[in-house]
Amino acid sequence: MVGADVAVVWVDKATGKGYAQDYYLDAKSQCSGGRGSCPDTRITENSNSIRLLNAAMVNGYSIVTYQRPLRASDHLDLPVFTNASQAIIWAVGPLNQRYEVSYHSHYLKGNKLVDFGRQPFWNCPTPESDQKQPEQPQKLSSSPSYGGGNRREDVANSVQQQRPQLPATARPPAKPGAWDIPPIQCYEPEDGVFYAQMGPTGGKQGYPAITGHVGWGISWYINGLLIPEINVVRGKTYTFVVEGGHDPNVPAKYHPFYITDDSVGGYEHQSEEDRKNIRIFAGVHRSRSGKLVPTGVGRLCNWTPNPDGPPSDEYPSFGAYQRSLSLKCDVGEPGIITWTPDADTPDTVYYQCFTHRYLGWRINVHDACDVAQPSELDEVYAEPNEGISVEESIRHESKVLPADNFLQQHENFLQKHELDLIKHHKMTPDTKKEQSFDINLEENPEMTRIIEDGIRAAEELEEKLRANQTLESVNQTIPHQHHPGHPGFNPGPPGGHRHPPPPPP
Numbered sequence: 001m002v003g004a005d006v007a008v009v010w011v012d013k014a015t016g017k018g019y020a021q022d023y024y025l026d027a028k029s030q031c032s033g034g035r036g037s038c039p040d041t042r043i044t045e046n047s048n049s050i051r052l053l054n055a056a057m058v059n060g061y062s063i064v065t066y067q068r069p070l071r072a073s074d075h076l077d078l079p080v081f082t083n084a085s086q087a088i089i090w091a092v093g094p095l096n097q098r099y100e101v102s103y104h105s106h107y108l109k110g111n112k113l114v115d116f117g118r119q120p121f122w123n124c125p126t127p128e129s130d131q132k133q134p135e136q137p138q139k140l141s142s143s144p145s146y147g148g149g150n151r152r153e154d155v156a157n158s159v160q161q162q163r164p165q166l167p168a169t170a171r172p173p174a175k176p177g178a179w180d181i182p183p184i185q186c187y188e189p190e191d192g193v194f195y196a197q198m199g200p201t202g203g204k205q206g207y208p209a210i211t212g213h214v215g216w217g218i219s220w221y222i223n224g225l226l227i228p229e230i231n232v233v234r235g236k237t238y239t240f241v242v243e244g245g246h247d248p249n250v251p252a253k254y255h256p257f258y259i260t261d262d263s264v265g266g267y268e269h270q271s272e273e274d275r276k277n278i279r280i281f282a283g284v285h286r287s288r289s290g291k292l293v294p295t296g297v298g299r300l301c302n303w304t305p306n307p308d309g310p311p312s313d314e315y316p317s318f319g320a321y322q323r324s325l326s327l328k329c330d331v332g333e334p335g336i337i338t339w340t341p342d343a344d345t346p347d348t349v350y351y352q353c354f355t356h357r358y359l360g361w362r363i364n365v366h367d368a369c370d371v372a373q374p375s376e377l378d379e380v381y382a383e384p385n386e387g388i389s390v391e392e393s394i395r396h397e398s399k400v401l402p403a404d405n406f407l408q409q410h411e412n413f414l415q416k417h418e419l420d421l422i423k424h425h426k427m428t429p430d431t432k433k434e435q436s437f438d439i440n441l442e443e444n445p446e447m448t449r450i451i452e453d454g455i456r457a458a459e460e461l462e463e464k465l466r467a468n469q470t471l472e473s474v475n476q477t478i479p480h481q482h483h484p485g486h487p488g489f490n491p492g493p494p495g496g497h498r499h500p501p502p503p504p505p
Helices: 128-132 158-162 207-211 318-322 406-423 445-476
Strands: 005-011 018-025 037-039 051-058 061-067 085-087 113-115 139-142 193-200 218-222 230-233 238-245 257-260 280-282 284-286 292-294 298-305 325-329 335-339 348-353 361-366
Touching (some): 238 257, 280 335
Parallel strands (some): 230 361
Antiparallel strands (some): 018 037, 018 051, 193 218, 238 335, 257 280
16 A cells, blocks of 8 residues: 555535545555645645546446546656556545545455456446436536646646635534543543553544544544543643654654644644644744744554454444553653643643644543532431331340450459569569469558568669769760860869870870
């Protein structure tokens, strides 16, 4: 497909006009700045080598007849062989709002050879319904006869002259059959970090059904979800970890992330007139020359479908389709951009690709975040119906409860335990078995008084020892000072005592 010389033809059902345009497929991506799947005229001026002859629509079938030279007219064309078979490709798909090709879901799988030098004859099959009620083709559009002279002067670029320019819709309604993609609420994730990666659009139930726009086959995935709506709060800072590609020389793998009020995207290739009405809030910086340069670039991470799995249109939900995807990343580092919506931020903005159109979706900006709170439980008592016994339930204890005087018994035990420690002259219990004296203190009050006096004296002695140790530690922290003229003389401790000087070395 890449490098092919293609003729793109269609019939506009609204106007009944037919179109034919010369294309060059530079890459498997939408046309962006002359790179990708572009009309020849987007790459080089006056390079359309195709001439529309006529177009008709018969029983819902579009029939377009066009003409082109056998020889290549420029570097974007390929010659048509007349003495040998030649490989061809074909595909059927939608057009975007620029009336340029978009991602096609029906295409040739395998090799197909055509002998263009054969005798021409009609070989298109006719449906059975058409055979029963044949109709004459209705000629809808034709061009003047092909005369001599310069071929390009005779070829009228009907696509550029007759194509209607329709404005983009900011909020198209979702189409029936769209997958239900859960929105990212304003209170999630708690750290405010979003991961932006690339992935497939999900077929008819994905991007085109959700947004109402024609996609190219790839779109943004935020935290693993296909173009979810994001809810943010003014005043809070959010971080986007961008993994959409960083090589501008490969447009199909280069998708800078930015936030804008433009629902279309692709700011880099917008006209100067359109740019005047577009605001960008994050993902770019202005260079010294005044040009906006994208900053939301990083390695490419792509959610890739299972090649052995069914087509995306056969999955009943996005959850089922999501489980068939696997994330594959190129070598490199992701890009990081931060954004803090403020009072000047509109209520609705969009995350988009800086170089391509229609890859992202909507961000809803709120003044505050209403976190869902659990509802209060209101107890409701209902009278039992007739025939239902209202006797109390029988309670079965699962373990033995303590006696009523349990607490008093426990207090008596602790008091007796303290007396035992005093009786054995021990301040802490010890598990070792020592010699003890069996003295009944209740019958000997004099002995109890002697023991208490001894304990009190021991505590006072312990306090004095602790005070002396503290005083010595303070004295040791005083630095030694030499008295002038008397080396080795040190001031003594308090009380007038002096220590002798140290012996000479």
